[in-house]
Amino acid sequence: MEDHTPIEQQLDQIQREDKNRPCKEILVLGAGMAGLAAGYELAQLGHQVKIIEASGRLGGRVWTHRFENGQYGELGAMRIPGSHDYTRHYVSQLKLRLRSFINFNPKTYRDFEGTLCRAEDAPKEIGSLFNLSGDDRKAIQSDDCKAIQSSDGLDAIYLRIIKIVLSNLEDSEKSQLFGHGPFSDRLTRLDRQSLLHTLRQYAETADAVRLMGKATVLDDYWQRSTLLFIREEIDKAFTDLEEIEGGMGCLPEKLADASLPDGTTLRDHIAFSQEVYSIAQGSEGITVAFKENGKLDSVTSPYVLCTIPFSVLRRIKLQGLCGSKRIQDAIQGLGYQSATKVLVNCKQRFWESKEEIYGGASLSDSIARMTFYPSDNAEKKDQSISEKPGVLLGSYTWGATARRLGVLSQEARGQLVIEQIKRFHPDIKDYLDLDQPYVSMAWDQNRYAAGAFSSSYPQDLQMFFPGASQPAGRLFFAGEHLSPYPTWIQGGLWSALQAVMQIVVAC
Ligand SMILES: Cc1cc2nc3c(=O)[nH]c(=O)nc-3n(C[C@H](O)[C@H](O)[C@H](O)COP(=O)(O)OP(=O)(O)OC[C@H]3O[C@@H](n4cnc5c(N)ncnc54)[C@H](O)[C@@H]3O)c2cc1C
Structure with missing residues (x-):
């Protein structure tokens, strides 16, 4: 840049x-x-x-919620990309420690179109539900993503299109995206296009667009400017993610x-x-x-x-x-943009002790959409920690989904999310800390963020x-x-x- x-x-x-x-x-x-x-x-x-x-x-939108049992979860910011030098400068000046934020884990679940499987099996099990061209099917089943353990592969078509758009830009145009303007004609045209418009332009089938929306959860961003996503790709915003030990x-x-x-x-x-x-x-x-x-x-x-x-x-x-x-x-x-987060406070990290899930996120097309598992025990995989309490980010949603979840009371939101998570964690109710099972934030309704x-x-x-x-x-x-x-x-x-x-x- x-x-x-x-x-x-x-x-x-x-x-x-x-x-x-x-x-x-x-x-x-x-x-x-x-x-x-x-x-x-x-x-x-x-x-x-x-x-x-x-x-x-x-802290404003940096908000670590601390439960009475000492566990915590993030209602706002949760991960820091490797490229974010401004954030990292203050983290290091203040002598805070970072550890890996696990964004993808093959052991997590994918629950789309009524089919449930582990993320590592998603290209086959979920991919087969969509009408894709031969090239697209090859792309989602390629071993590239698995080799670098960065994704389940279902987002491969989306990444391919973003890369094509990016490859059409001159270096000077990429710089303009981080400056105060003006934009080249090509950038101006891209700024006029929504993400959905751009993806449809390049997608080979209508089902490829549906799959991209579900796999990346970006269907809740469909109407936003294409340039936002191009800029995040240049910024490597989802690479080398870390989190602050002790909470953001x-x-x-x-x-x-x-x-x-x-x-x-x-x-x-x-x-x-x-x-x-x-x-x-x-x-x-x-x-x-x-x-x-x-x-x-x-x-x-x-x-x-x-x-x-x-x-x-x-x-x-x-x-x-x-x-x-x-x-x-x-x-x-x-x-x-709207966003809603629902934290679920559990008496035991059953996802670690019973299912060997250390970090990453399960994705679904239900109203809960993204369920993130804590990354703090991912390196050591310490069984004594897995037997102890932990906090799931039970649901992280954006856009219309976040607003629809956001209109419910805290209690109703929590219960609805638990019902959705039961699809892949049927026993979750047995592990809830009933003193304070969930805490949530619908950011549209936060008076000081709106x-x-x-x-x-x-x-x-x-x-x-x-x-x-x-x-x-x-x-x-x-x-x-x-x-x-x-x-x-x-x-x-x-x-x-x-x-x-x-x-x-x-x-
Ligand atoms: C759900 C969610 C997830 C996110 N995830 C990430 C992430 O993973 N990584 C990342 O880097 N960033 C993330 N972010 C974004 C990040 O939190 C924000 O970009 C950043 O914290 C914004 O800082 P700010 O100072 O611009 O605004 P704010 O944090 O909103 O600060 C504005 C301050 O103004 C105060 N205020 C508002 N109204 C008034 C008033 N009338 N009078 C006086 N004071 C007022 C507010 O209370 C607040 O303290 C996330 C944000 C959200 C909501």
């Missing part, structure tokens, strides 16, 4: 630009990864930082506790339970009004960095955007990204939605450091 500035280089440039400039006072809105990283770097440079956070916790939530917690030059920590500068409801820029500075325990209050600051997701900003009153129509348009129009992550519809990328990532006067914006790495922590951090640079050089 030619256009990607590595984090060390970005931090060096920020430091160089900051030299001999006066100290600034900056109010940061939101204590998710973008707000925390920006606050931390600005404070390290000696600027005065205050962070206002609506909820009572740190350690990342924001440790960042908040890191020491600052004045002897304080970032946590000392965060005000919780203050929900911003209006931002007004005027000649005296930027006035941010917020509610704390139902009481109204406000604060005025010369510089404000807003990391509130655009899905939430849509209901916040904004004044004095310095005529930036592009920011207003992006706040109104940028697409967001969606899971930004996800561009056709033409969103060209229309919204370049303008929305520019400041409006002394009001700056950051967050995963303003980066070429949306849906990832890397996006929040990358945009945070872009904003830090903009603030440092601002008058």
